[in-house]
Amino acid sequence: MNLQYLFDSAGNTTGVFIPIEEWNTLKKKYMGIDDEVIAISSWQVDEVKDRLVDYRKNPNQRLDFDSAMADIEKDL
Incomplete structure (x- = not known):
C-alpha cells in the first residue's frame, strides 16, 4: 500500500x-x-466498561491470549 x-x-x-x-x-x-458511524449496541459498550473496571481492580488476574485460548480449549 x-x-x-x-x-x-x-x-x-x-x-x-x-x-x-x-x-x-x-x-x-x-x-x-x-461509513462514518458504526453502531455499537449499548449492552456491548456496557460490557466493555464493566470489564475495564474489573481489570483495573484486579490487573493480576488477566490472562494473555494463549492462556485464555488454552483454558477455553481444555473443555472442548
Whole structure:
C-alpha cells in the first residue's frame, strides 16, 4: 500500500493519504469501511466498561491470549 503520512509543523502525524485506487480496493474488500458511524449496541459498550473496571481492580488476574485460548480449549 502506497500511503503518505501528513505531519504538522511540530512533526506530529496528523493524517494519512491513501491513493484513490487503493481506497476503492479497500472499499470493495471491507464493505462499509467508509461509513462514518458504526453502531455499537449499548449492552456491548456496557460490557466493555464493566470489564475495564474489573481489570483495573484486579490487573493480576488477566490472562494473555494463549492462556485464555488454552483454558477455553481444555473443555472442548
